[in-house]
Amino acid sequence: MVKFIIFLYLIGLLHPVHVSLLSIDYNRTENSLDMFLKVFSDDLELDCRLMEGDDGLRLYDMKFLPDRSVIQKYVNERLVVEAGKERLFCVVGNIEADNEEVRIYAKYVYKGDRTDFRIINTIMADLYEDQSNLLIFRFGDFEEGYKFTASETEIIINADTTSY
DSSP, X not given: OHHHHHHHHHHHHTOOOOEEEEEEEEETTTTEEEEEEEEEHHHHHHHHHHHHOTTOOOOTTOSSOOOHHHHHHHHHHHEEXXXXXXXXXXXXXXXXXXXXXXXXXXXXXXXXOOOEEEEEEOTTTTTOTTOEXXXXXXXXXXXXXXXXXXXXXXXXXXXXXXXX
């Protein structure tokens, strides 16, 4: 009985972490917002299945990289980026994946000189109540970190700086 209780306790300690890491950086040379997103493979698979239905992709035991069009659709649906009132859409570049995690690199074409942004991050928010989506946003000299949760999915950023 004691061994069983210890076993249950250890299982509780091994409870998975539900987190994504996101950075969005203004690229002055290309006038774009460069995005990097890192998520766990099994969580991405589950969320893509939720978005696409049961015929979604299988990532967890992948021996191939996930389909770029599915990943691009996923990112544009789960991560809304607006500059002013203009919705920006990402174009996925490189995707790196293994059995543990998926790393997605993308660009948002950024037209104009807007420094006010609205970001809605619902990555895995429908899967886990304890989901945390961490963001580092850089725009010239402006740099801030933010945390999204399953219930707090939207932020407004005013990156007004004179040296961008």
